[in-house]
Amino acid sequence: MAPDSELHYKEWIIPKNTPVAMSVYNMHYDSGVFPDPFAYKPERWLGDIDPRMNRYFVPWSKGSRDCPGKK
Numbered sequence: 001m002a003p004d005s006e007l008h009y010k011e012w013i014i015p016k017n018t019p020v021a022m023s024v025y026n027m028h029y030d031s032g033v034f035p036d037p038f039a040y041k042p043e044r045w046l047g048d049i050d051p052r053m054n055r056y057f058v059p060w061s062k063g064s065r066d067c068p069g070k071k
């Protein structure tokens, strides 16, 4: 996305019209959110899960151009 106004995020100021993107790979393999991320462990989704897991799981992307087929 390229915001049309200055964006403030934590201690950062992102000038307007700066292309901003996310990395699905880095989110899905973040070991702080998904311990042992390269292991096939579907049971990691069972029981009390770290709520960040849902926020960091983005196979359909995020935002205005995310997948309309995701539901």
Ligand code: HEM
Pocket: 059, 060, 061, 064, 065, 066, 067, 068, 069, 070
């Ligand atoms: C497991 C199945 C699917 C996955 C993982 C998936 C994933 C994605 C992703 C990541 C994007 C964003 C692509 C980008 O940013 O360039 C996308 C876009 C899109 N997907 Fe899917 N998709 C799936 C199934 C479907 C289905 C079943 C449909 C339609 C019946 C569909 C229709 C679309 C369309 C039309 C877009 C473009 C949206 C736009 O650009 O505004 N997808 N999909």
